[in-house]
Amino acid sequence: MIRYHQNSLDIDLTTGKLKQLTMKDRQIILDNNPHYLGSGSYLLFPWVNRISESEFPPQFTDGNDIPLHGLYASAERKIIQQQDNFIEIEPIKFHQNHKFTEKYEFENENTLIITFRLDNPDELPFGVGFHPYFLFDNVDLVEIITNLDQNLITNEKLLPQGDQLEWTQYKFGQLQDIQLDNCFKQSQNEPVHVIVKHPQYQLHLEGEQFRYWQFYIPPDRKSIAIEPQTSTVDQYKQKTYKTDKLFEAKFIIRI
Numbered sequence: 001m002i003r004y005h006q007n008s009l010d011i012d013l014t015t016g017k018l019k020q021l022t023m024k025d026r027q028i029i030l031d032n033n034p035h036y037l038g039s040g041s042y043l044l045f046p047w048v049n050r051i052s053e054s055e056f057p058p059q060f061t062d063g064n065d066i067p068l069h070g071l072y073a074s075a076e077r078k079i080i081q082q083q084d085n086f087i088e089i090e091p092i093k094f095h096q097n098h099k100f101t102e103k104y105e106f107e108n109e110n111t112l113i114i115t116f117r118l119d120n121p122d123e124l125p126f127g128v129g130f131h132p133y134f135l136f137d138n139v140d141l142v143e144i145i146t147n148l149d150q151n152l153i154t155n156e157k158l159l160p161q162g163d164q165l166e167w168t169q170y171k172f173g174q175l176q177d178i179q180l181d182n183c184f185k186q187s188q189n190e191p192v193h194v195i196v197k198h199p200q201y202q203l204h205l206e207g208e209q210f211r212y213w214q215f216y217i218p219p220d221r222k223s224i225a226i227e228p229q230t231s232t233v234d235q236y237k238q239k240t241y242k243t244d245k246l247f248e249a250k251f252i253i254r255i
Contacts, residue, residue, distance in 0.1 A: 004085045004106040011087065011104070016077040017042045018132070023255040024109065026201050028134055036060075038218060041132035042073040043102060043116070046095075047241075048129040049183070049214060049233040052159060056095060064157050069131065071095050077102075097122050111254045118247040125241040127231030129210065130251050133223040136198050142224060144172040145195040148213055152183040152232060159234050175224070180215040183232055194226060201255060209249035212240075 001010045006025045011018055018041035021029035031040030037060060047054075050066045058067035059074055077089040086105035094100075103115040116128055136142060151170035155161050158181060170184060186192050192213060196203040210228030217224050228251050231240040 002082070002085070002087050002104070002106070005109045007106050007109065007112070009087075009104055009112070011077070011089065013077045013079070013089070015042075015074040016072060016089065016091065016102075017074065018104070021112065021132075021253075023112065023253070024201075026255065028201065028203070028253075028255070029132055030135055033133075033218075036074060037069065037131075039133050039223065041130060043070070044127070044129035044131055044227070044229065045070045045072050045100070045116075046098075046124070046126040046128075047235050048127045048212075048227070048229040048231055050158060052234050052237055062158075066157060066159070070127075073131070096124055098124055098126070111252065114251040114253070116247075116249045116251075118244070120243070120245050120247065123243040123245055125236065125243050126247075127229060127235045127241050128247075128249060129214075129227050129229035129231075131225055131227045132253075133218075133225045134196065134203065135223050136200060137222070139217055139221040139224050140174075140176040141198055142175045143197040144175065144215075145197065146172050146193060147186050147190055148172065148184040148192060148194065150185050150187050152185070152212075154183075154233065160232070160238055163237070165232060165238055165240075175217065178217070180217045180224075183212055183214050183229075185212050192228075196224075196226070204252075204254040206252040206254075207250065209247075210251065 019031040033039035054067040060068040076092040080088045088103040100118040150167040153166040194205040207228040212229045214227040235241045
């Protein structure tokens with residue numbers, strides 16, 4: 001548990017999952033769903049979202065038996081270092097010849113920075129992302145203000161159609177009655193910003209290294225997952241993965 005002024009966070013080291021996040025005394029993330037993937041926040045690596053094939057037995061699959069969310073969404077971690085305002089962790093076991101760390105740091109009373117650092121000497125293909133569920137009494141009252149303006153077209157299995165990615169124009173606004181499990185990008189490759197406005201609180205999300213953002217609204221409409229990602233769904237087939245030897249990405253949450 002990290003406590004910093006009116007902020008706190010708790011990570012389950014047996015899984016690496018962020019169990020709760022409070023900022024300015026407001027609970028914005030809470031692991032309160034009996035389905036493991038349905039609440040809290042967890043890391044997506046070495047792939048994000050879905051892939052049509054996996055060379056490793058996947059931890060999780062969807063209703064179509066499609067591999068979901070990489071190999072570390074639930075994997076034991078250990079603490080590398082910890083101080084009053086941050087904690088840095090890494091997995092106990094790595095699946096390939098790479099090594100990464102995750103650092104959760106309260107920069108100030110209004111800002112949490114989650115930093116992912118990867119050492120990838122063999123230039124293995126990868127994608128990385130985070131899967132936080134932000135809590136609201138009613139998602140219908142949420143308004144999204146963002147420069148994301150293109151929506152990825154997918155089939156009934158939520159995979160891209162064919163071998164080429166196809167995008168359509170999209171305009172965000174209030175989420176009333178809208179169902180989402182969609183990937184978006186910024187058409188001009190500008191750094192993405194997402195403002196989440198609700199009567200309870202307002203969030204400002206950023207992530208310069210994350211070009212693609214997945215939005216998912218669960219059926220109960222009490223939370224919304226806003227997932228910054230470096231690659232798209234089915235990243236190996238679509239070749240949207242990265243191969244950097246050294247890579248760092250920051251996901252910034254401001255309230």
